[in-house]
Amino acid sequence: xxxxxxGTLYRGRExxxxxxxxxxxxxxxxxxxxxxxxxxxxxxxSPDAYNAVIAxxxxxxxxxxxxxxxxxxVFHAFNGLRVILIDFWxxxxxxxxxxxxxxxxxxxxxxxxxxxxxxxxxxxxxx
Amino acid sequence: xxxxxxxxxxxxxxIAPEYTRHGRxxxxxxxxAWLFMRLSGVVLVVLIFGHLFVNLMVGEGVHAIDFGFVAGxxxxxxWQVWDLSMLWLAMLHGTNGVRTxxxxxxxxxxxxxxxxxxxxxxSAVIVVLGTLVIFTFDPCPAxxxxxxxxxxxxx
Numbered sequence: 271x272x273x274x275x276x277g278t279l280y281r282g283r284e285x286x287x288x289x290x291x292x293x294x295x296x297x298x299x300x301x302x303x304x305x306x307x308x309x310x311x312x313x314x315x316s317p318d319a320y321n322a323v324i325a326x327x328x329x330x331x332x333x334x335x336x337x338x339x340x341x342x343x344v345f346h347a348f349n350g351l352r353v354i355l356i357d358f359w360x361x362x363x364x365x366x367x368x369x370x371x372x373x374x375x376x377x378x379x380x381x382x383x384x385x386x387x388x389x390x391x392x393x394x395x396x397x
Numbered sequence: 398x399x400x401x402x403x404x405x406x407x408x409x410x411x412i413a414p415e416y417t418r419h420g421r422x423x424x425x426x427x428x429x430a431w432l433f434m435r436l437s438g439v440v441l442v443v444l445i446f447g448h449l450f451v452n453l454m455v456g457e458g459v460h461a462i463d464f465g466f467v468a469g470x471x472x473x474x475x476w477q478v479w480d481l482s483m484l485w486l487a488m489l490h491g492t493n494g495v496r497t498x499x500x501x502x503x504x505x506x507x508x509x510x511x512x513x514x515x516x517x518x519x520s521a522v523i524v525v526l527g528t529l530v531i532f533t534f535d536p537c538p539a540x541x542x543x544x545x546x547x548x549x550x551x552x
Contacts, residue, residue, distance in 0.1 A: 340449060391457065
């Protein structure tokens with residue numbers, strides 16, 4: 271017998287996967303934030319130290335990691351607003367699944383121009 | 398015969414202390430934390446989207462970021478307040494999120510306490526360090542090469 275109950279409202283559907291995505295992106299962003307405060311703190315060491323570390327970020331490989339980071343942030347941001355609507359808007363729970371598709375749509379709308387701009391800057395070397 | 402099922406409204410008001418899962422001292426901490434996540438979340442969307450737009454999308458994007466860029470921003474109290482708010486809200490929001498995840502998955506008391514202790518120490522160090530950096534930052538440090546510094550240092 272399958273351990274997975276069939277046809278539950280939540281398990282294995284939009285509600286569960288958005289929850290998983292929110293946790294995974296949240297943890298990833300948090301660990302980045304710890305590193306990001308440390309690298310920015312190098313401005314207090316010397317201009318050379320800060321510039322040397324930031325220079326290692328300005329290459330296509332890091333640009334792809336940054337694209338992944340921004341993708342995680344944008345999802346977490348829009349899904350977080352969805353969570354707020356589920357909690358505070360009377361019709362939020364009814365539309366929670368539809369709102370996830372709204373989140374994904376907005377995510378695409380933001381990510382496409384971001385990727386075009388950021389990756390073209392990163393891959394052309396700027397200036 | 399139709400069976401009518403009337404669902405009683407949940408009992409409201411105080412829950413007797415013997416039925417709560419925590420001691421009396423904890424008060425409404427968890428509800429405060431829940432509310433904080435939502436309020437700080439809305440503010441962080443604005444702060445972080447603005448941060449990403451100004452630092453990565455405008456002008457030369459990521460290529461413009463160096464010591465002079467940061468010094469130029471923090472010469473303006475507007476960006477000091479912006480970055481300080483972002484630091485505190487994001488760190489509290491992230492720490493509370495990771496605390497929730499540790500509570501969910503670390504089942505042994507010892508593991509949970511150890512992980513949360515590491516989390517709180519790391520978060521406190523980062524918040525204090527970031528705050529000190531913003532407030533004690535010197536855009537024109539003595540002895541640094543002039544071409545690395547923002548233009549207003551030469552005056």
